[in-house]
Amino acid sequence: MSQNPSATAHASNGSPAPAAAPARRPSLFSRLPVVSHLNQSVGLQRFMLVAGLVITGVFLLVAVLAPVLAPYGFSQLRTPEGAFGAQQPPSSEHWLGTTVGGYDVLSRVIWGAQTAALVIIVAIVASIFLGILIGLVSGYFGGWLDRVLVVVADAIYAFPSLLLAILAAIVISGGRSNLWGGILAAALSITVVFIPQYFRVIRAEVVRIKTEAYIDAARVIGTPHRRIMVRHVLRNSTRTLPLIVTLNASEAILTLAGLGFLGFGIEPTAAAEWGYDLNKAIADVSSGIWWTALFPGLAIVLAVLGITLVGESLNDLADPRLRSRRASKQVSGDVASTSVAVEGGVVVDVTEPGAPIGDPLRDPADRPGRTSDTTEGRS
Amino acid sequence: MSTEAPAGPATAAAPATKQRSSGGGLGRYIVVRFLLIIPTVFILVTTVFVLMRATGDPITAALGGRLTPDQLQERIHAAGYDRPILVQYLDYLGGLVRGDFGTTLSDNRPVTEVLTTFGSATLELAAYALVVAFLVGIPFGLVAASRRDRLPDAFLRVFAILCYATPVFFAGLLLKLVFSVGLGWFPVAGRASTGTEIQLQTLENPSGFYLIDAIRTGDPAAVSDVLMHAVLPAVALGLLTAGVFLRLVRTNVIGTLSTDYVTAARSRGVGEGRLLRKHAWRPALIPIITVIGLQIALLLSGAVLTETTFEWKGLGFQLAQYLQARDFVAVQGIVVLIAVVVALTNFIVDVVAALIDPRVRY
Numbered sequence: 094m095s096q097n098p099s100a101t102a103h104a105s106n107g108s109p110a111p112a113a114a115p116a117r118r119p120s121l122f123s124r125l126p127v128v129s130h131l132n133q134s135v136g137l138q139r140f141m142l143v144a145g146l147v148i149t150g151v152f153l154l155v156a157v158l159a160p161v162l163a164p165y166g167f168s169q170l171r172t173p174e175g176a177f178g179a180q181q182p183p184s185s186e187h188w189l190g191t192t193v194g195g196y197d198v199l200s201r202v203i204w205g206a207q208t209a210a211l212v213i214i215v216a217i218v219a220s221i222f223l224g225i226l227i228g229l230v231s232g233y234f235g236g237w238l239d240r241v242l243v244v245v246a247d248a249i250y251a252f253p254s255l256l257l258a259i260l261a262a263i264v265i266s267g268g269r270s271n272l273w274g275g276i277l278a279a280a281l282s283i284t285v286v287f288i289p290q291y292f293r294v295i296r297a298e299v300v301r302i303k304t305e306a307y308i309d310a311a312r313v314i315g316t317p318h319r320r321i322m323v324r325h326v327l328r329n330s331t332r333t334l335p336l337i338v339t340l341n342a343s344e345a346i347l348t349l350a351g352l353g354f355l356g357f358g359i360e361p362t363a364a365a366e367w368g369y370d371l372n373k374a375i376a377d378v379s380s381g382i383w384w385t386a387l388f389p390g391l392a393i394v395l396a397v398l399g400i401t402l403v404g405e406s407l408n409d410l411a412d413p414r415l416r417s418r419r420a421s422k423q424v425s426g427d428v429a430s431t432s433v434a435v436e437g438g439v440v441v442d443v444t445e446p447g448a449p450i451g452d453p454l455r456d457p458a459d460r461p462g463r464t465s466d467t468t469e470g471r472s
Numbered sequence: 473m474s475t476e477a478p479a480g481p482a483t484a485a486a487p488a489t490k491q492r493s494s495g496g497g498l499g500r501y502i503v504v505r506f507l508l509i510i511p512t513v514f515i516l517v518t519t520v521f522v523l524m525r526a527t528g529d530p531i532t533a534a535l536g537g538r539l540t541p542d543q544l545q546e547r548i549h550a551a552g553y554d555r556p557i558l559v560q561y562l563d564y565l566g567g568l569v570r571g572d573f574g575t576t577l578s579d580n581r582p583v584t585e586v587l588t589t590f591g592s593a594t595l596e597l598a599a600y601a602l603v604v605a606f607l608v609g610i611p612f613g614l615v616a617a618s619r620r621d622r623l624p625d626a627f628l629r630v631f632a633i634l635c636y637a638t639p640v641f642f643a644g645l646l647l648k649l650v651f652s653v654g655l656g657w658f659p660v661a662g663r664a665s666t667g668t669e670i671q672l673q674t675l676e677n678p679s680g681f682y683l684i685d686a687i688r689t690g691d692p693a694a695v696s697d698v699l700m701h702a703v704l705p706a707v708a709l710g711l712l713t714a715g716v717f718l719r720l721v722r723t724n725v726i727g728t729l730s731t732d733y734v735t736a737a738r739s740r741g742v743g744e745g746r747l748l749r750k751h752a753w754r755p756a757l758i759p760i761i762t763v764i765g766l767q768i769a770l771l772l773s774g775a776v777l778t779e780t781t782f783e784w785k786g787l788g789f790q791l792a793q794y795l796q797a798r799d800f801v802a803v804q805g806i807v808v809l810i811a812v813v814v815a816l817t818n819f820i821v822d823v824v825a826a827l828i829d830p831r832v833r834y
Contacts, residue, residue, distance in 0.1 A: 137621055137625075137626050141629070141630075244511055244512075244515065245515055247512070248511070248512045248515040248516055248519075249515075249516075249519065251512070251765075251766065251769055251814055251815065251818055252516060252769060252811060252814065253769040253770070253772045253773040253776075253810060253814065254769070254770075254773060255773035255776060255777070256772075256773060256776070256807050256810060259795065259803075260520060260523045260524065260803075260807065261523065263523070263524070263795075263800070263803075264523050264524075264526045343637065347639055350639050350641075351639065351641075351773070351777055354639070354641050354777060354780070355776070355777070355780065355792050355795060356792070356795065356796055357795065368639075368641075371639075371641055371642060371645065372641075372780075374645065375645065375780075375781060378645050378648050378649050378653060379648070379653065379660050379661070380653075381649075381653050381654075383649050386642070386645045386646075386649065387646075387649075390638075390639070390642035390645065390646065393638075393639055393642060394634070394637050394638050394639075394642065397637035397638075397639075398633060398634065398637040401633050401636070401637050402633060405629075405633060
């Protein structure tokens with residue numbers, strides 16, 4: 094039981110009388126990946142995480158509300174009063190000026206958020222699904238297929254990701270396409286790059302978990318492979334996923350922008366794309382026109398910065414060496430992960446060897462004696 | 473390896489690797505590691521070939537709109553793209569082994585010539601960028617680790633994240649805007665001014681590395697011209713990697729600073745500065761060296777974008793040109809070369825890591 098945290102979680106959550114054991118287990122909400130990390134964090138780390146969440150939230154809001162926020166359409170060149178004109182400096186009609194193609198910069202920056210968000214979502218959903226599937230099957234069954242897949246994944250992983258995405262974009266769309274075609278092509282090109290990462294992470298976890306005793310136990314009682322894989326292996330091998338998802342989301346924005354910058358993104362009339370706009374701004378920069386380059390670029394930086402701040406914080410909080418410590422009360426994990434069960438159901442805490450404590454299910458942080466002990470001992 | 477493949481799924485892998493780990497010295501490790509390059513390169517070449525052929529033949533892609541269908545068929549037949557795909561694949565592999573990468577479609581040059589002409593420019597840019605990355609990333613990483621969770625650390629961490637949150641081409645455009653268009657300190661684009669380019673071309677056996685060539689001319693004006701052109705591209709590309717290095721140095725030094733032997737040294741009264749320089753720093757180097765290998769791939773991706781931004785006439789710039797022209801033979805050649813370079817660098821990096829840390833060998 095103590096080796097399978099998710100089983101414990103279900104047992105305690107599903108118990109009919111939760112009032113009998115108060116504060117036994119934090120609520121489901123506070124155990125969600127980002128929320129639990131937020132509760133663990135302190136000081137600077139908390140600031141970075143909150144800042145990242147705020148920026149990411151704004152980015153997503155802008156993406157969703159683009160039709161409302163943008164003053165013009167992304168491919169709009171004129172109003173009833175006349176054409177916008179090319180390379181107009183910022184003014185009251187065009188807050189951020191217009192591009193060399195005569196588009197409104199502000200509108201394209203706002204619509205670009207929508208394109209980027211769509212690409213990220215499609216790319217990550219696709220690569221998580223495929224990466225987990227391949228990693229799970231490969232790690233669980235092993236054998237020659239596993240070996241071949243590992244070598245292939247390693248080779249692709251070492252390959253410059255942008256070049257791979259370019260090749261994939263050539264294959265999928267032949268270069269350019271309309272809105273959904275372009276988004277799918279860009280997203281799938283990025284998926285090709287990401288699958289090896291998910292594959293490696295999930296496979297490593299699966300290989301570790303499948304030697305655990307509870308897997309053998311499940312096999313002995315005749316549980317079918319599919320059920321073992323989904324229920325026992327997969328559920329316990331997803332702990333690093335939130336981190337990779339955030340890091341990949343920021344990489345997806347950069348890859349999309351890189352593809353657009355090299356002219357392999359989405360047609361400007363089909364969707365707004367920051368990388369494409371930056372490519373068109375190269376010539377402007379040499380003649381001192383700054384607004385066409387600055388704003389799409391800042392949009393990329395902010396979007397990537399927000400997501401990366403979240404990812405970095407998750408990474409640091411997951412690594413006990415990097416986690417900033419709370420002044421007195423240290424945050425501790427589950428009983429299952431911090432203590433060793435001995436005969437008779439008595440639990441010996443690893444941090445305090447030889448001190449038997451009663452209830453094995455109770456979180457060590459909540460024990461009345463221990464917290465006061467440690468605070469007094471430290472201060 | 474193959475004999476144990478059909479064995480049970482559960483426990484075969486772990487003991488097998490363990491057995492292999494015993495015995496075998498550095499020489500054996502290098503040989504094994506070198507042989508591993510072959511499947512890696514083979515997989516990459518195959519992947520590139522399959523991906524590029526999945527779109528159809530390169531001639532239709534490059535010249536499709538410009539020729540009549542009959543002329544197209546003739547060209548396709550002459551180039552052998554109407555043969556079975558497997559024959560084409562074996563033919564291509566055979567060519568690669570002989571060092572023949574094919575001929576570009578848009579400007580009819582042997583791909584090998586393109587690679588040798590422009591490869592040196594890319595290597596030169598990558599080398600400059602690595603210098604910038606080391607100079608910025610490692611000292612600042614040490615500062616961040618030693619001032620952990622205090623103001624310098626907070627500042628440097630945000631700086632590091634900004635470094636790799638900024639796409640290289642945007643960093644390049646910003647640098648150009650401020651330092652060449654605005655302040656006029658550095659040239660806007662290119663590897664050297666026209667005068668210097670002509671001067672360098674008169675050299676016998678030019679190495680292609682402008683800095684080396686400029687030093688050989690013995691003209692200080694040429695050297696400074698080449699260096700001035702290199703500053704902005706090197707900073708744009710180097711900062712990207714510097715962010716990664718900074719973070720990596722910080723993480724690893726914090727890790728070693730909290731080990732028992734450092735605590736022991738501290739309790740003996742060793743000063744914090746000395747702890748950092750003598751005790752914590754060297755063990756933290758090993759993971760950094762390993763990551764440099766992976767950074768080379770990132771650096772080459774970044775070089776493609778940096779070269780386009782600064783019109784630095786290297787492989788990346790050419791690649792973008794050939795992509796625009798839909799010249800997939802040239803694209804394939806450049807991508808394969810980059811794949812080989814990446815595989816070789818990873819090999820060298822692994823060997824260096826093994827030389828430093830005996831535990832790496834297996």
